[in-house]
Amino acid sequence: MEIEIIEIPKIKDLRGNIAVIENDVIPFTTKRVYYLYDVPSDATRGGHAHIELSQFLIPLSGSFDVILHDGKEQQKVTLNKPDKGLLIKPGIWRELENFSSGAICLVLASEVYQEDDYIRDFDKFVLFKTR
Known part of the structure; x- marks a missing residue:
């Protein structure tokens, strides 16, 4: 299973960092x-998959695990850095668990609900994956 962690460009500053997501960061x-x-x-x-929708998950605060399944194999990804996000493409089952205290997961989605x-x-x- 191809897992894609995308580094989010950041501007470092002694007063605090700024992470920037513009059109070229996610596909x-x-x-x-x-x-x-x-x-x-x-x-x-x-506890679901999407047929068409893609998502980009960013741990704004704290940490959590993302369990991914492609219909054949499972993989766990721990997200805990706000300058790295996980791209989840269509047709991948996902479950989020093991949230730390104060964790915040930001989700950017390619489609409306x-x-x-x-x-x-x-x-x-x-069954959908075996068709």
Whole structure:
């Protein structure tokens, strides 16, 4: 499974760093932005795949694990640096877990919310991947 961690350009300054996401950083135009916060450490988010939508996950604060599955193999990625994000392409199952206290996950999405783009049942996801 090809996992793509993208380094976000930053401007270093003694007063604090600035991370900049412009059109050339991620391979899609952002059509929706949302973030997860106050997630209990024992909670799991995600639990779905997308048919068309791509996402870019950024740990703005704290850390969390992203469990990815392509229908054949599983891989875990820990996100804990706000200048590095995870690109999740269509057709990849994702679950987010192990949120640290105060963790914030920013998500940039390639499409607006469309329920029919979601695959929320893992068995149906595996069938989708074998077609």
